[in-house]
Amino acid sequence: MGLRIGMTLEKMIQDLVVKTKKASTSLMSLSTLSKNEVLETIAGLLETDKKLIQTENNRDIEAARAKGLSDAMLDRLTLSDSVIESMVSGVRELISLPDPVGKIEDFSKRPNGLQVGRMRIPLGVIAMIYESRPNVTVDAAALCIKTGNGVILRGGSEAIHSNLILAKILKKALTLCGVSSDVVQVIPVTDREAIPYLLRQEEYIDLVIPRGGEGLIRFVVEHSKIPVLKHYKGVCHIFVDTDADLAKALPIIINSKTHRTGVCNALEGILVHQDVAKSFLPKLVQALIKKNVVVKGCQQSCSLSQDVTPASEEDWGTEFLDLIVCLKVVAGFDEAKEYIYQYGSQHTESIITENYSTANRFITEIDASAVMINASTRFNDGGELGLGAEIGISTTKLHAYGPMGLEELTTRKFVVYGQGQIRS
């Protein structure tokens, strides 16, 4: 019986995936105008069907409350008026962004007269696996529609009623615009085993994007035969160089640490050059403490400020996501670089310096998805870096490194215009 149910679930996933892949081919050559029309229809329906969405959302909230979920969890689950408004404006913003699909790049003429270019095309079908926030359902679907990709959505079980009503609205909009509603799918069951079944469909799914805690992401990587774009965590550092303009250093560090603490581009570790430590470190610690930041430091930091508590070995490289920061005095650039290599997570690294050569070395030698000079780590964000919209941040290097925008949801095929050429 268990096996029979298992097989039924596997078959259901398989059918859904095959259907999505097939339907996604119709999106490949859909015009930008048509795709924007679908997006505008989605935005309109989200507004007119708001009450309907909130009724279904309430079912999830009540169930979550009965299960005793935390207030923070309930908050993330709730589709309030303002959350729905921001979903709508998110979809409308996408309309105004350029469509990467169809653009031909690197066009050249070969010696034999062949004209060769590389055309941007959709990836095909993207599977999104995410946790509680049901607004991701609309965000992800809209990004995929704009870039001509089919999308299979697998949200958290606690948001299932919200996700299903949102899926209904998305499909209604597609149908109203004459596009196959199969291009957007929400997996209608909450069984955990659905995920491994999904992750084996490499023939029909081109990319998996997990969004959520490290546990979810590791689970996806472990089980997936499909390429995964992911980041595990953001352990970001700022290195205050000996040639730093300390008047810039202080606000940048405070902003990086305290602007928002629970995000992946928040600052987790500060490295201070020993030549400026004596003058700068006590001021820095005071400023952090004034903002309620707990400062854990190396022995030297502790000796320079009594407000620093000794850091344990586990503190170095920890993603606190809280008002806590690690502080270390380093002998110079090389020690800072070595520290970042050992404890960083290839997310965001920033240097404060006025020295041209040191800045240049940092930009070249530090390996992270974003390397910065004299700027807050909080700028490693699709919107802030000019991508317009963001589907996540990748800290693996293949395909995308850093924030992923619309272009990262596409790939390029070679297009070859011949006049009868054969190979000799």
Add this chain to the structure above:
Amino acid sequence: MGLRIGMTLEKMIQDLVVKTKKASTSLMSLSTLSKNEVLETIAGLLETDKKLIQTENNRDIEAARAKGLSDAMLDRLTLSDSVIESMVSGVRELISLPDPVGKIEDFSKRPNGLQVGRMRIPLGVIAMIYESRPNVTVDAAALCIKTGNGVILRGGSEAIHSNLILAKILKKALTLCGVSSDVVQVIPVTDREAIPYLLRQEEYIDLVIPRGGEGLIRFVVEHSKIPVLKHYKGVCHIFVDTDADLAKALPIIINSKTHRTGVCNALEGILVHQDVAKSFLPKLVQALIKKNVVVKGCQQSCSLSQDVTPASEEDWGTEFLDLIVCLKVVAGFDEAKEYIYQYGSQHTESIITENYSTANRFITEIDASAVMINASTRFNDGGELGLGAEIGISTTKLHAYGPMGLEELTTRKFVVYGQGQIRS
């Protein structure tokens, strides 16, 4: 005892991988001149140490002969004078190619004054897993050195002595040029279990490229936690449209099928529009038969030419890699597109047509790493498409789709030049 050996092997692989990753950071900022110097030194040593290489290669050949390997296998294993010469010229050609690393693209200024660009950087460490040809050892190492990547090479067990002597030469060249010899590694054991151990090192290896038969590639995908760039097979088609210039069609088809049969961009299936089938198909079959090609066809093809043998269901979509081809009469563009969707392998698809709109539809709607108009499928090749050098052809869409050149061995990080900006 088995377990102890297993653990020792795992530890050996782990140590080798950690060492390579660490050493690869020194390649990140190595100048193009220095990398070219390493390549020139490798080329020189391959020439001066030719006898030494051939002595070790003979050990492999003798062992292979004793094991009764086929002549074709022995041929692929042999490092003859001419194979070594072509290895040397391959390395020297790389010297003349532009170095993609360090190039900053998409530079822009944000409203707050931040200057944002995307700098091409090495991927980090690349693992190559391949079968018998030992020349891949030098080709792959040279491509990785040029692009600043560390490389871990795992060749076939039958080529182990050849690969080890080539590794020695590669390491000698690196040392002579003052670069850590740890950036190039040949796995010194032939145990098959070494591969799964290697494929779990996602923290230290950024990309795996398997080259060989479908079995090897499926094994790698099955076991890898690291992203894999691969292609399983090349089932390439040519569609002869009703508006085809038949004088172009014939030589293109013959070239695609017979120029080289054992390669992934060779033609495996021909689709002929029903409106030209009666006049064109018999001539086509004659021309193919004259070149010793066995033609397997649909019912209609068989009725138009008695030299066509009926194709079985398994023939459609088969990668013959031989003087065999499938032939099918189709009702029009839509049936051709549907056939390619069902039986193609997203490798290379070509149309023969003089019709502007049909050509345009084909380029836009057909999903393959290279789509062509009036050209031989044999042109889907890094050299022919202008990439200069090729490390393989990808038929998965993430990161690279089609031939992979130097640029595909790099990624881009965001570089942010600030003047003290903080996020508001």
